Amino acid sequence: MTGPRGNSLLIRTPEGIEFALPLAGPFSRMLALVIDLAAVAALSSALEKVLAPLLVFGQDIAGGVIVIADFVLALIYAMISEWAWRGQTVGKRLLGLLVVDAQGFRLEPSQVIVRNLMRLIDTLPALYLVGGIACVFSRRRQRLGDLAAGTVVVRTPRLPRPDLDQVLGVKYNSLAEHRHLAARLRQKVEPEVARIALEALLRRDQLDPSARLALFAQLAGHFRALVPYPPEIIEQIADEPYVRDVVELLYRPADRTAGARVTSPP
Numbered sequence: 001m002t003g004p005r006g007n008s009l010l011i012r013t014p015e016g017i018e019f020a021l022p023l024a025g026p027f028s029r030m031l032a033l034v035i036d037l038a039a040v041a042a043l044s045s046a047l048e049k050v051l052a053p054l055l056v057f058g059q060d061i062a063g064g065v066i067v068i069a070d071f072v073l074a075l076i077y078a079m080i081s082e083w084a085w086r087g088q089t090v091g092k093r094l095l096g097l098l099v100v101d102a103q104g105f106r107l108e109p110s111q112v113i114v115r116n117l118m119r120l121i122d123t124l125p126a127l128y129l130v131g132g133i134a135c136v137f138s139r140r141r142q143r144l145g146d147l148a149a150g151t152v153v154v155r156t157p158r159l160p161r162p163d164l165d166q167v168l169g170v171k172y173n174s175l176a177e178h179r180h181l182a183a184r185l186r187q188k189v190e191p192e193v194a195r196i197a198l199e200a201l202l203r204r205d206q207l208d209p210s211a212r213l214a215l216f217a218q219l220a221g222h223f224r225a226l227v228p229y230p231p232e233i234i235e236q237i238a239d240e241p242y243v244r245d246v247v248e249l250l251y252r253p254a255d256r257t258a259g260a261r262v263t264s265p266p
Helices: 026-050 052-057 059-084 090-095 109-117 129-137 144-149 164-168 179-188 191-202 209-226 239-251
Strands: 002-005 008-012 018-022 097-101 151-155
Touching: 018 151, 026 052, 026 059, 026 090, 026 097, 026 129, 052 059, 059 109, 090 097, 097 109, 109 144, 129 144, 144 151, 179 209, 179 239, 191 209, 191 239, 209 239
Parallel strands: none
Antiparallel strands: 002 008, 008 018, 097 151
8 A cells, every 4th residue: 555645655564564765856867867868878879889880871871770779779778777776777776766666566577668668758849848747746756657657766765774783682693694695685685675674573563463473474485485595494483583584684784694693782
């Protein structure tokens, strides 16, 4: 379930976990676009050198092919970047912006394709005027491509590091013993999922017992499927402790989890 709250996208899970993602404004999105255009221009320059032999067929033919190739390159750049980087291009990554599903789910390939094909309309008549106007007046600051694809662009500010010794209260983390798997887990877990897992631990005592069991079972199942650990490790850890260990890997510096024995502050 989602809903607007001021300048944020409010997401509420069925288990009662609620968090807000700040919406990206037109100005920050425009800055990200300028950076992406610079990246596309660099790629386009290299592409034009590759297509230079086409000049033997005439200036008009070569120019037409290059124009079409540049347009296709811009679309492919945006689509591949947003899919491979889970909602980010170079510009969005540098400015801390992220494309997400409007309902809080992970982006689907069809959404990435639709929102980028709609740039044909958003750029009209020039300088993204149509898309900019839609972004200003939309409730969720969506351009036409976002409205068609069911996506929203949010900001991902760097969050202050929580007091993990107080939140986790764990002195041993068996997941950290397998350093290559721990590193892979840090790489694969999406920021939104990590945040939900942390929120679940912070608010676990406020949850209904059945909802608490269901939530941590779902989170633990997701993490187990994402990076499989040896059976002798995962079979000994219940769902909630498993999520707790994963959150520690994600939020605590690697040097503090490597030995896996953590002493709490006095």
